[in-house]
Amino acid sequence: MPWDRISIIGVGLLGGSLGLAIKQRKMAGKVHAYVRRAEGVAECKQFSTADFATQSIAQAVEGADFIVICTPLAQMRQVMELMGPHLKPGAIITDVGSVKGSIVQELEPLALKWKCEFIGSHPMAGSEKRGMNAAKADLFNSAICLITPTAHSSASGFSAVQNFWKDLGGVPVRMTPELHDDLVSRSSHLPHVVAAELANYVLSPAHPKEQAMVCATGFRDSTRIAAGSPEVWRDIAMANQKNLARVLGVFIEDMQEFQLALERGDAKMIEEFFSKAKQRREQWSQDSSGASTE
Numbered sequence: 307m308p309w310d311r312i313s314i315i316g317v318g319l320l321g322g323s324l325g326l327a328i329k330q331r332k333m334a335g336k337v338h339a340y341v342r343r344a345e346g347v348a349e350c351k352q353f354s355t356a357d358f359a360t361q362s363i364a365q366a367v368e369g370a371d372f373i374v375i376c377t378p379l380a381q382m383r384q385v386m387e388l389m390g391p392h393l394k395p396g397a398i399i400t401d402v403g404s405v406k407g408s409i410v411q412e413l414e415p416l417a418l419k420w421k422c423e424f425i426g427s428h429p430m431a432g433s434e435k436r437g438m439n440a441a442k443a444d445l446f447n448s449a450i451c452l453i454t455p456t457a458h459s460s461a462s463g464f465s466a467v468q469n470f471w472k473d474l475g476g477v478p479v480r481m482t483p484e485l486h487d488d489l490v491s492r493s494s495h496l497p498h499v500v501a502a503e504l505a506n507y508v509l510s511p512a513h514p515k516e517q518a519m520v521c522a523t524g525f526r527d528s529t530r531i532a533a534g535s536p537e538v539w540r541d542i543a544m545a546n547q548k549n550l551a552r553v554l555g556v557f558i559e560d561m562q563e564f565q566l567a568l569e570r571g572d573a574k575m576i577e578e579f580f581s582k583a584k585q586r587r588e589q590w591s592q593d594s595s596g597a598s599t600e
Contacts, residue, residue: 313370321376322441325355340366375401405545406483434533451476491549
């Protein structure tokens with residue numbers, strides 16, 4: 307058993323899934339959890355996501371060897387500051403946030419101040435569903451788990467975080483926080499903006515009432531992620547603002563080129579557009595088997 311005590315800070319879909327998986331795989335002697343609401347304490351007991359749940363951050367992290375912050379991005383710095391005085395020296399801290407640059411910059415120095423180590427993580431696993439009742443012990447099976455150490459990260463700290471995700475069934479991949487934010491701005495953040503705009507535009511009350519009736523499987527598949535938490539995605543968009551704005555600009559330019567081809571009646575260019583997309587999608591599917599679900 308690699309850890310005596312693992313603490314999970316924030317127990318929603320990801321935190322709850324972590325608790326279930328850690329307990330199922332016997333990765334820790336005890337799993338402690340911090341929740342904001344009294345109902346959350348009862349839910350941790352109901353769904354067996356933690357051995358001990360509390361509304362006190364101090365009680366949640368006391369004596370923990372390994373801590374995973376699963377709160378929304380905008381709350382992580384405050385949570386770390388509250389945790390600080392109660393941390394066990396030498397504890398390893400990671401997170402599950404979808405943006406790494408700003409989070410690592412803020413949390414790494416705070417961890418060092420309390421003689422601990424923060425190394426950022428981002429498991430590419432999730433759902434448009436929220437809450438502990440959506441948690442699954444197998445959520446991280448075969449999921450790419452990005453780990454973003456810095457020049458201040460120790461080899462032992464990185465190894466601990468890497469093994470944590472590996473033991474959960476994930477596939478750890480190392481990269482810098484900056485590269486992480488560049489890559490996910492295209493593969494995760496941009497698709498969410500596109501899905502949200504599809505839902506906003508197509509389902510606008512300005513259209514005829516029959517519009518929703520003709521939205522079938524393709525529309526449902528394309529807009530599934532638009533059902534995610536607006537607050538969570540607001541925080542992600544703002545935290546990765548520069549990268550997302552840049553890739554959105556490129557995407558809009560590509561759409562404008564397609565629009566011009568349509569206006570010109572350029573059937574060859576339009577077919578090439580769809581053919582290239584089909585080829586690249588099929589190649590990606592073969593190479594990755596669609597392992598990442600975020």
